[in-house]
Amino acid sequence: MKILNIYKSEPDETVKKLVEIVTRDRETDTFNLNTENPDYDALVDKIFTADQTICWW
Amino acid sequence: MEYKKVCLMYRHKDYAIDGIRSALGLAVENMYAYGVVMDTEIPKLDELTQESIEMLRDMEGEVYSTVPANVETNGFEPLTIEELGEKLREMTHIIPYGIK
Amino acid sequence: MAKSLGIFVSSPDSLQHVIGITKAAKAKGSKVKIFFTWKATTLSKDPAFPGLCELADDVSICVDSYQKQGFSVDDVPAGLTPKKMATQAQHGIMIEDYDCYLSL
Numbered sequence: 125m126k127i128l129n130i131y132k133s134e135p136d137e138t139v140k141k142l143v144e145i146v147t148r149d150r151e152t153d154t155f156n157l158n159t160e161n162p163d164y165d166a167l168v169d170k171i172f173t174a175d176q177t178i179c180w181w
Numbered sequence: 182m183e184y185k186k187v188c189l190m191y192r193h194k195d196y197a198i199d200g201i202r203s204a205l206g207l208a209v210e211n212m213y214a215y216g217v218v219m220d221t222e223i224p225k226l227d228e229l230t231q232e233s234i235e236m237l238r239d240m241e242g243e244v245y246s247t248v249p250a251n252v253e254t255n256g257f258e259p260l261t262i263e264e265l266g267e268k269l270r271e272m273t274h275i276i277p278y279g280i281k
Numbered sequence: 282m283a284k285s286l287g288i289f290v291s292s293p294d295s296l297q298h299v300i301g302i303t304k305a306a307k308a309k310g311s312k313v314k315i316f317f318t319w320k321a322t323t324l325s326k327d328p329a330f331p332g333l334c335e336l337a338d339d340v341s342i343c344v345d346s347y348q349k350q351g352f353s354v355d356d357v358p359a360g361l362t363p364k365k366m367a368t369q370a371q372h373g374i375m376i377e378d379y380d381c382y383l384s385l
Contacts, residue, residue: 132295132385133281138219138262145238145266146275157298164301168309169383171302172284179191179384181281181292185376196291199346200318203291206369212376274376276384277320280289 126151128174130167132181133151133158139180184200185212187274190265194221196279198230201244203278205233208240217265218246218257220281226255283310284318287375288383290321295385300329302383303337314339316345316371319355325358341365 127147131154136144151175155167171177184207184235189204191197197218207214214237226234234244234256246252260268269275286306290299299315306313315337317324322342324330334340344354344366355362376382 130383132292132298142266142269143264146269147265148270150366162298162301164298164305165308168286168305168311171286171383172309172311174381176275177381178275178385179277181277181280187376196319199349200291201368203318203372207373207376210370210373210377212373274382276289276291278384280294 126153126173126175128155128156128170128175128177130157130177130179132179135180143180185273186215186271187276188210188215188269188272189276189278190219191278192220192281193279194223197221197223198226200278201230201237202233204242204244205237208237208242214219214240214242215268216242216247217260218244218251219247219265222248222250223255231255237248275279283312284380285312285314285378286381286383287379288313288315288385289372289375290315290317290324290385291319292385293320293323295321296324296327296329296333298385300336303333307336312379313337314371314375316341316343316367316375317346318343318369318372319346320350322352324351325361331360332360341367341371342370343367345370347365
């Protein structure tokens with residue numbers, strides 16, 4: 125199971141804790157949307173290869 | 182057929198009630214739907230929203246909260262962040278709803 | 282064949298991301314369905330919204346949310362048809378029928 129975590133802002137302690145538990149013993153990938161020019165092409169590739177995508181606040 | 186399991190999480194008080202309605206909408210579509218009110222204390226819910234939660238429960242869904250005041254005021258099921266994390270592992274879809 | 286993608290939009294600050302992701306997904310040959318709910322239905326009044334409707338395969342909004350944001354059901358946003366002023370069932374469709382799911 126491969127989980128993709130996307131962050132729309134800097135993850136706080138709550139989000140970090142949830143990500144830590146959800147991704148335990150699972151393959152993970154991350155993408156930071158909190159940048160000036162996100163590489164949407166790369167993001168879509170990541171979404172297509174992940175089994176589950178979570179976009180955090 | 183494997184049923185979808187969806188958890189919506191709400192961190193902003195202006196989004197919680199509609200988020201609960203969204204969870205109910207998915208339960209009606211034959212999914213296991215759960216809502217979790219986090220961080221924020223919300224006032225006592227109106228009758229319509231309380232009915233929505235009862236309908237959600239009838240369809241094996243639930244509304245939880247990590248905030249004790251919400252458990253007391255609105256009868257949500259209590260949940261710690263650690264318990265929420267473990268619950269999320271069982272979900273097919275995880276939705277951090279709205280804004281924080 | 283590219284996977285299909287459902288995008289559920291509940292935050293009113295995500296339109297640029299929705300457009301960017303939709304463009305990238307369509308360029309890969311993906312089928313894209315988008316559903317806006319609650320305060321995100323106000324994005325249907327953004328000047329960029331009609332362009333998004335042309336780009337994606339299916340765009341709809343929660344009509345109940347739209348009304349709660351102060352709009353009339355008769356005030357159909359440019360790019361949509363009355364049929365696309367819909368219910369939360371649209372969210373269910375993308376979860377059940379689309380290969381990939383993203384909430385924004």
